[in-house]
Amino acid sequence: MKAVVYTEYAPDDNFAKILKVQDIDEPKPKADEVVFKVKVAALNYNDIWGMRGQPVPVPLPHVSGSDAAGDVIAVGDDVKNIKVGDRVVSHSNMSCRVCKACTDGREFDCVNRIIWGFQTGPTWGAFQEVTHLPEVNISKIPENVSYDEAAAASMTLLTSWHMLVGRAKIKPGQTVLIMGGGSGVGSFGIQIAKLYNCDVIATASPDKLDKCLELGADFAVDHRKEDWHKEVRAITKELAKKKGEVPGV
Numbered sequence: 001m002k003a004v005v006y007t008e009y010a011p012d013d014n015f016a017k018i019l020k021v022q023d024i025d026e027p028k029p030k031a032d033e034v035v036f037k038v039k040v041a042a043l044n045y046n047d048i049w050g051m052r053g054q055p056v057p058v059p060l061p062h063v064s065g066s067d068a069a070g071d072v073i074a075v076g077d078d079v080k081n082i083k084v085g086d087r088v089v090s091h092s093n094m095s096c097r098v099c100k101a102c103t104d105g106r107e108f109d110c111v112n113r114i115i116w117g118f119q120t121g122p123t124w125g126a127f128q129e130v131t132h133l134p135e136v137n138i139s140k141i142p143e144n145v146s147y148d149e150a151a152a153a154s155m156t157l158l159t160s161w162h163m164l165v166g167r168a169k170i171k172p173g174q175t176v177l178i179m180g181g182g183s184g185v186g187s188f189g190i191q192i193a194k195l196y197n198c199d200v201i202a203t204a205s206p207d208k209l210d211k212c213l214e215l216g217a218d219f220a221v222d223h224r225k226e227d228w229h230k231e232v233r234a235i236t237k238e239l240a241k242k243k244g245e246v247p248g249v
């Protein structure tokens with residue numbers, strides 16, 4: 001089967017020079033693994049870090065891609081909840097599931113955590129025709145969600161949800177500032193904060209301001225302007241007045 005492989009880094013960002021379409025062996029499932037045909041693989045900034053070999057040198061030869069959606073074609077003997085034919089999406093956060101953080105339910109803080117398609121390999125990622133993951137790193141795609149949407153949401157949606165809901169514990173009526181509302185994580189951040197009925201201020205570059213408003217942001221501020229923070233502060237003061245909040249109380 002075909003895969004996009006590189007065998008050296010490109011610290012000069014000349015990625016076209018190192019990327020090659022090559023044949024690699026098709027994976028067979030280990031007992032706890034799911035093998036799936038990749039229909040869609042989304043891009044992720046860690047693809048660029050991988051090709052640069054910085055800040056973390058990735059295993060070589062390398063196949064990037066941490067966000068994949070596709071159809072299951074084989075499962076290992078111990079796989080319980082996924083079957084051949086299921087539409088699935090990857091969850092690229094690979095935690096050990098036995099350390100203190102994992103067993104406390106904080107797998108994102110796992111001391112042994114690695115990101116699939118970035119720190120895995122050689123040649124184990126999303127940019128290959130058929131790939132494999134442990135069952136715990138696979139979710140079924142709901143019927144009303146496309147492969148494209150699932151792959152694009154995989155890491156960005158979970159990152160945003162983890163930060164806003166898991167860590168910040170946002171509540172209705174709060175004001176939320178999303179810095180970089182035009183990014184993958186930021187665009188989900190806007191939608192999650194609106195889902196929680198927060199007032200949302202998003203910052204973005206000028207060409208992405210309309211998109212932020214379209215996604216539900218109540219205010220969009222051009223963060224290329226030197227005094228963008230003053231504009232944000234003025235909006236929060238107005239919002240506080242409307243809500244009858246007294247600063248400092």
Ligand SMILES: [Zn+2]
Binds near residue numbers: 095097111113
């Ligand atoms: Zn762990």
